[in-house]
Amino acid sequence: MAPTYNIAMVSDFFFPQPGGIESHIYQLSTKLRDRGHKVIVVTHAYEGRTGVRYLTNGIKVYHVPFLVIYRSASFPTVFSFFPVFRNIMLRERIDIVHGHASLSSLCHEAIFHARTMGLRTVYTDHSLFGFADAASIMANKLLKFSLSDVDHVICVSHTCKENTVLRASLDPLMVSVIPNAVVAENFKPLHSRPEVSANSFGHNPPPVRQLGPHDTITIVVISRLFYNKGTDLLTAAIPRIIQNHPNTRFIIAGSGPKAIDLEQMIEQNVLQDRVEMLGPVRHEEVRDVMVRGHIYLHPSLTEAFGTVIVEAASCGLYVVCTQVGGIPEVLPSHMTVFAKPEEDDLVAATGKAIAALRANKVRTELFHEQVKTMYSWTNVAMRTERVYNGISGAISEAEFYGYDAANAASWSATRGRSGVQSFALIDRLKRYYGCGIWAGKLFCICVIVDYLLFVFLELWFPREKIDICPDWPRKTINEQKETVKDARSRW
Structure with missing residues (x-):
């Protein structure tokens, strides 16, 4: 015993x-x-x-x-x-x-x-x-x-x-x-597909509806708004991403001293209808925020693991994250687009993720079952x-x-x-x-x-x-x- x-x-x-x-x-x-x-x-x-x-x-x-x-x-x-x-x-x-x-x-x-x-x-x-x-x-x-x-x-x-x-x-x-x-059962996609299971990865199940060129892509950010979490990088990148991709919007959840910088950026660029600030959210509400998006953006400057990106992948989001610390160890390459912790590279990586989703090159509907088998x-x-x-x-x-x-x-x-x-x-x-x-x-x-x-x-x-x-x-x-x-x- x-x-x-x-x-x-x-x-x-x-x-x-x-x-x-x-x-x-x-x-x-x-x-x-x-x-x-x-x-x-x-x-x-x-x-x-x-x-x-x-x-x-x-x-x-x-x-x-x-x-x-x-x-x-x-x-x-x-x-x-x-x-x-x-x-x-x-x-x-x-x-x-x-x-x-x-x-x-x-x-x-x-x-x-x-x-x-x-x-x-x-x-x-x-x-x-x-x-x-x-x-x-x-x-x-x-x-x-x-x-x-x-x-x-x-x-x-x-x-x-x-x-x-x-x-x-x-x-x-x-x-x-x-x-x-991650408790995968607590981070299910918005529309779970019963026909997609861990045993059906090789059977190439039919994809979900392809995003059209004019469909809105929502990018989600859930993070403490501190310097080490890359909030300054996010503040600089958001206007450029929206300018390069008109049919995109952001949902940002979290609180911290850098929240005022984000609010000022929204005011200066008149992005009130394109960037939604939710403030702090409880952990049990994270899934409800994530399933509103298509891409999860994680601009952290240092990270030992990054549990939130596993939760995002489990919710069926394509992950764009900085290639720092232990983040490259967390998820397989087909779930992520990596960027250097620099403004230009983060904007380019986000654009690459948006293009991949519109071209239906990423099977995000399979992510939940894959994450469930990887983490327990x-x-x-x-x-x-x-x-x-x-x-x-x-x-x-x-x-x-x-x-x-x-x-x-x-x-x-x-x-x-x-x-x-x-x-x-x-x-x-x-x-x-x-x-x-x-x-x-x-x-x-x-x-x-x-x-x-x-x-x-x-x-x-x-x-x-x-x-x-x-x-x-x-x-x-x-x-x-x-x-x-x-x-x-x-x-």
């Missing part, structure tokens, strides 16, 4: 805020619960969301009342979070702490404190960062501090893995690639579960890291269970000391202070006096088998 775990997902980014990280945490938690694990989520308080909340699928969410400073990231407290965090971990009898997102203060602090408490830790990176500007240098140093003492790291794409390995100076064998997924959250949960088994010792080190017995003697001390899973204070100090001439010493001081705080909490607030929360009923063994059977049938 496979072991089950009590897992804490920790991140500043969670519902009700929409986004890829938020959706990833929720969907992964749901599927892990389906596999018999206990999952809680720890995040900061949102407007109208405070205290402890239960989601309909039995996942408990702790909203910690911390100050939010920028883009839903909480103010870093380093040590102030520890008493609350310890109380939650003991109440819920947590075995594994799984943090998400590079810019989440709660994530990094949770991993740091969890190691002090002797808990297994996993970190998932969802973003790409550079190496030259001051903000990236600070973020990378913070990541180096956090990941110097973590059991395993997960990245959502191979490009993301390369970036994280370089930023945090990690052994590549300590990093696994597990992509995002059940598959993501099973692969994440294998990481949990590897760091907890449920499977052998050789099986988890993929080396044979002949090479075991030469296995580096910085790799595998012997290198990262020791909770001894002296071993932790050795790992942090190598983070830099000055930073290493500062990190060691933080570890010692955190350990002393932990001893103080153990003496003055003994764990015997902390009430244990009753578990939500877990899935039965038969239900777990049905889940695995369903996942294998989809593969």
Whole structure:
């Protein structure tokens, strides 16, 4: 029988805020619960969301009342979070702490404190960062501090893995690639075709009605309106695309500081009847917006994965996206038109996509079934579960890291269970000391202070006096088998 775990997902980014990280945490938690694990989520308080909340699928969410400073990231407290965090971990009898997102203060602090408490830790990176500007240098140093003492790291794409390995100076064998997924049933095309199935791709089913030369093509954009999401690029490209292709219109959903630039562009070019600004939309409304269009435009300047383009393809939209980060790994070439993150190339790529649709060269009616076979959250949960088994010792080190017995003697001390899973204070100090001439010493001081705080909490607030929360009923063994059977049938 496979072991089950009590897992804490920790991140500043969670519902009700929409986004890829938020959706990833929720969907992964749901599927892990389906596999018999206990999952809680720890995040900061949102407007109208405070205290402890239960989601309909039995996942408990702790909203910690911390100050939010920028883009839903909480103010870093380093040590102030520890008493609350310890109380939650003991109440819920947590075995594994799984943090998400590079810019989440709660994530990094949770991993740091969890190691002090002797808990297994996993970190998932969802973003790409550079190496030259001051903000990236600070973020990378913070990541180096956090990941110097973590059991395993997960990245959502191979490009993301390369970036994280370089930023945090990690052994590549300590990093696994597990992509995002999509609930295809929630992103069906507007007019589903029952005769088109995953088994009919080779039978060349009849195409849908061809777009005429004067039919309007709708281009959809759903994104946070920030610089890194390519909003400036979008603002410059929209007037040129509409000028080159008169029978086109745009639907833009999302909010952010760059929204005012889009509104000014619409006013200056008198495009009120050609560009519709919807503002922020809830995640459950994304499909209803997407099915209004023919093309999905994704002008991001940096992206580790890009779940939204998978959702768009599942809705039957032809995807135009910038060839940056992990985006080229996400969808096959017949579903996408790639562009350089430049205005001229984005305009040209969009024109190419419009011409392909009018010439009926793209079978978008087949996209939904193809996406359904490519991405599954059940598959993501099973692969994440294998990481949990590897760091907890449920499977052998050789099986988890993929080396044979002949090479075991030469296995580096910085790799595998012997290198990262020791909770001894002296071993932790050795790992942090190598983070830099000055930073290493500062990190060691933080570890010692955190350990002393932990001893103080153990003496003055003994764990015997902390009430244990009753578990939500877990899935039965038969239900777990049905889940695995369903996942294998989809593969």
